[in-house]
Amino acid sequence: MFDVTTFAQLFVTGLAMGSIYALVALSFALLYKAVGILNFAVGEFVMVPGFISVVLLTTLKVPFLWAYLVTLGLMVFFGAVFQRTVYHPLRGRPFVTVLVSTIGASLFLRNTSLLTFGADPRVSPGLFTAKTVSFFGVFVPPQYLLIIATLIVLVVFQYLLFEKTLLGKKMQATAQDRDMARLLGIPVDTIILITFIYASLLGGISGILLAPVFYVTADMGFMIALKAFASSIAGGLGSIPGAIVGGLFIGVVELFCAAYISATYKDVFAFVILIAVLLLRPQGFFGEKIAEKA
Amino acid sequence: MSRIRTVYVLSTVFLLFPLLAAHGEAQTEKSVRIGLITEQTGVAAPSGERGIRATKLAEKQLNAAGGVNGSRIQVITYDNNSATQGTVNAVNKAIEDKVIALSGPGRSTHVQAVSPIIKENAIPALIAGTAVQLTRQGNPWLFRVRPDDSINGTAMAEFMAKDLKLTRIGILHDADAFGTGGADVVAEALKKYSQAPVRRERYTAGTKDYTAQLLNIKNAGAEGVVLYTTNAEDAAIVFRQIKELGINWKIVGCPAALSQVVVDLVKDASEGAYGAVDYFAEASPQARVFREGYFKEYNQEPDFQSAYPYDSLMLLADVMRRAGTTTDRNKTRDTILATRGYKGAMGTFNFTSNGDGIHDAHLIQMKGGKPRFIRTISVGQK
């Protein structure tokens, strides 16, 4: 039980799950950083593209590349609509108001999804026909490798976006100090819209990656959102690298705890970590020191 | 002062609401109303939907054949939102709407929650929760239309020990009442063969990954595993991950593990797996007829989640015909308990005095995406 193969197996699977958590946590953290909101509908950001990709690939039999592009395109639209309806009218209001609004959005999305796509869980065909690849006794479904690879690519892309492009720098500036950004002539409202769209796209990528291996149901977003919260906190709320590290950390640790401590309580570990982090080091791995005020 | 006044205005206006709503619904005369308590929303919506379809089919067929004792059957669906409290609300509403019988609830914790209400209102309920104690708590109005966990679990244990000749068996089960109850029954039944499970692992519903549990069972040296899963997508992921981890177990699943939804999701990952099922299309002529009717209507392969609601309505109609009444509940109750040899899609109903109707489990094996019949195991009292 404590052999290398088991360890490695757990580690690889944990990384794959953790990558999904990381992507979703990233979406969550971005919106927190940019506009200070806790987006409780972040799970639906994953569920909706999951269903869209399933329908495109199975019912409409669209080829892979087109299906993915269309899904992401629709997520751009989704992000924009979400920003305009759920956030924009409430900008400037206390965060609890916006939070409740995202809860309403989540409820709406879950149930319209139920009405549109039906209640049965769906699976989309994966890119790979091979079921598993095996390295030294460790079995890895190729989709897991794709998930991890996508995360790496995305991290690099995002780094380049934020640090090397003008758009990225504007997004950062808006996130840091909105008023200052406005004074500098940055079109703040547009940048916020773009941030929402980007967060929506992250959800879209997660949904597309998840659908072949973890199935899509109308209620799947809930647990995913909770894990995203935990990951974000662990890494440091509002920290972009923190979201990624937090996600991977939680993905791996919860699996190890499930294997060696208790599988039933697997979900508990993520939240125990969350609380432990909050108590011992609230800024998480990467966050700045937070002021102790309400 | 204006503030306090607003309070009064608000509260008085709003206290009127329940009064407005308290007027009962219009009664449709000459129709026999049956309340279907089921999941239209929430996590169990997939299974609920199949039950609704089946019940509507039965309603259609019954009314086309003239109804019951001259009256139309009217099925009213009550959504419980897959929740316990929702089930309480649903049952209360159904009773309010003066249904003469209930079909459902289908989950053990839901049944448990509404058992006092059903007993108090003396309304017959055809339930499908499989926790054994449901019909042993002194509620004379619960009638079970599925084999309870002791039957399926015992059959599965017997099959693994006698037919498959396995000696090292692991159990993976959902942490809820259904999964835990089933696992307990299997563990208990294995004692008869001087065995104990080499490893028991559980998970909370909605878990996306089972690597930890599966590895633990594997490392304990299991040659076969019993799956007691409640939700379709959990079972589907388990099948897939067993395959992905390259594990070569003989798998025996509970009825929910090999439901049609699961099979559709995993396709060949369930190949070769065995299962105890309540409903099997080739097990009897009635099962076959039901399947044809359902498939023709909905272009979907039915499984037990459609079969038992179908049987519930059909059985009720048959009972009311035999009792000669639709309104006398005590007579209905006695007639149900006196039912012997009623052939439904689920199998042959022989009710015992505590209200259990079905005592058979069918063992099948998945071959080529379709279940192949092995044998039927009858368990317990007759």
Added chain:
Amino acid sequence: MRVKRFSLRILFYLAAAIVLVALPSLVRSNYWLGTIDLAIIYSIAVLGLNIVLGLTGQLNIAQAAFWGIGAYTAALLNTRLGWPFWATLLAAPPMAGAFGVMLGFPTLRLSGRYLALATIGFGIIINLILHNWKEFTGGADGIPGIASPVLGPFKFSTNASFYYLGLACLIIAALAQLKIKNSRMGRAFQAVKENELAAELSGVNAFKYRVIAFALCSAYGGLAGQLFAHRTKFVSAETFFIDMSILFICMLMIGGVGSIAGAIVGASLLTFIPEWLRFLQGPWAMAIFGLAIIFMMVFMPDGLAGLTRSIVQRIAARINPDGQEAAGRPSSGRIGATGEGK
């Protein structure tokens, strides 16, 4: 003027009292009485939330966990030790309150968003423990067979009789909160919410008052749980999950944060609406509900209480343009800014 206003008030009190007492005879439907009972129970839980969110401005997304702790405490004491309703009534709120302190102590130093997430974690952990600790909590099977309240020869086993019990508890809970609000403690809560630094400088220990508010909030939740357990006679962990905590928050926001009447109205409304919408099958009702929540947040940030307040003020101003009605501060869109009044 004063006499007229005075007697108008008496009239309102009288009318309300008559309606409340006669309610079960007016609402003959057992089903609706059951829904009213549930609304009362939820109202108590949401009132608790009002102390933390409305008075001290902290977000607690674990109220369902305290509700559950109260319910399980009552269930266990009743079924295992035979404690009657009146005994569990005294035991459940303090038990829940203790858990509230347990959660609050380490976490209330954190800022709002962090606290919110910590409460989420706590709620999930409690739920999973209740669900899985089979030996103690009955695990997934739950705990059936909880007894109805009994007073001498009289058994509160119907929805109608339980209504009176629940109503009494609700009235006491609401009056207690009114008292707290207008007391020194209430003012301390307010101070901590408005400007923590100033409060500290004035000698108010912000942390201490936050913990007290949290303990009160969870105690209210525990009371609601105890009533719930004795009414439904069965508890199972799946009821006490984070989606209920979220629902409680929605109830408070829609009713009007900071307002006692708002808490009750919000809780009751969100209990009735799903039942009213029953004719709209399943997902339609829930989807509309979701939209309605967004809508209300956008157009009624102070909830129904705030909306009613501004309507009544406008009417009052028209009736009495010269005199000043008891000045209500205009709604400024901040949570709890206009938290006075009932």
